[in-house]
Amino acid sequence: MGKMSVDLCGIELDNPVIPASGTFGYGLEFSELYDINILGTFSFKGTTREPRFGNPTPRIAECASGMLNAVGLQNPGVEHVIKYELPALKKVFHKKVTANISGSSVEDYVYVSELLDREEQVGWLEINVSCPNVKAGGMGFGTSCESAAAVTKAVRAVTRKPVIMKLSPNVTDIASIAKACEDAGADGICAINTLLGMRINPRTGKPVIANVTGGVSGPCVFPVALRAVYQISRAVKIPVIGCGGVSCAEDVIEMMCAGATAVQVGAANLVDPYACKKIIENLPAAMEKYGVETLSGLTERALCAPGL
């Protein structure tokens, strides 16, 4: 294993940097910009049983050091992804991809998971029980221990691939939900999805986003994500992926100091399409600066030091 490599649920990543779902499409747009094989993996666009157009526009707003989105899980549906997106991706990406899955019923999650379990290109199933932008489902499953565990258990039963539950910060106690997922058979936790927020145009007095509310992401949520990772990694034994506002190599190190095994980069990709490439290139210098010998060592140290 190299200095930057990490073990994510039994699969080795060359480095812990993972573009987050919804900011990287199915990889093709970014493969035209740089060799995406430098990534640890990436999490593809949240995929559902049926095609979804998503919410009406405007879907995007801005805030200090961040943004809001209410895209609403626009995606072409799992059959299309398997027939067109994965074969196209195979030509440009030779590592395992993370399949991000969403649904509005337990049956939906199971249906999509069963189909993607058969795909050799897929390394992990990342189960989104935390989308704040769709009425039925999404976050509804991630806001109680019982429903999060029910989805985990149902998906766990139909796949041999590692199951990573992507959790919402819009809850009272994220660590207890993570623990419920672990007990139901989850192999990993990804935290956090976006925080529910809104903006109003003072000229019109009306919401900027057509959906009224949207999910906040970007550097402004980094401290919230870091806190969630810290709490979760002390409550569970399975790996935690830190996600939320990560924008530079220092942020990656900080996340791993909190107990993260790997790190997702979301909004930063939208502002700087080369963000992940730059983070990976800057990691060795940042490691040297902070005297970090191996990145996986950071996680181990964090988890051995409960009083950190």
Add this chain to the structure above:
Amino acid sequence: MKDVIFTVIKNVPLTKNVYEMTLCGDTSDITRPGQFVNVKLDGLYLRRPISVCEVMRDRLILVYKVVGAGTEKMAALRKGAELSLLTGLGNGYDISVSGDRPLLIGGGVGVPPLYMLAEKLLELGIAPAVILGFNTKDEVFYEKEFSRLGLTSVEVTTVDGSCGTKGYVTDVLDRYEPTYYYACGPLPMLKAVHRALPCGGQLSFEERMGCGFGACMGCSCRTVTGYKRICKDGPVLYKEEILWEK
């Protein structure tokens, strides 16, 4: 798409709130009229998409209206300021289908991309007719610039009649018999033009964007041929594929 640092050469007001910014940098990825750049501004998280008005070797001209925090920051930039631009975004207009009498119709801040379009058509030996629509005389810009290209048919309309023909761009359309049209402007104008002209055409749309290069699905719209991203599959749509939702 390229991420390029540009230097501001000039940034001057054309009207009360419309500015013309000249920048210097690598413009090689800007290949078609109707494309846009996405501008990173200090202190703002998201980039701001601005249509390209003209490209001449390493010079880029952006004409923009001050409408919010981003364009206010742009207007305050002085000579020598450096800006990160994602260049060559969007599909741009297809000029190969224009026929010999194309009509360019611009409304307000929809006028700038038509300037580069007119230049490109002239390079093919095609002289388009141009209609520029504004609300009042004070808002009129680029009329002389279009005439200076050697175009003989440049018509201005103003809603209050203070300059050119009184009314909307659609009020003068019956004077033209275009082979094709290219339009850019506010949504009601695009709709009215779409209804009024029987010939084929291409229309450029605006939407709030996240990334500007097709990654976030922030600016999707429905079309006859399925959903499209305004930033990547647009901003220019063919008349036949448009579904008017709003």
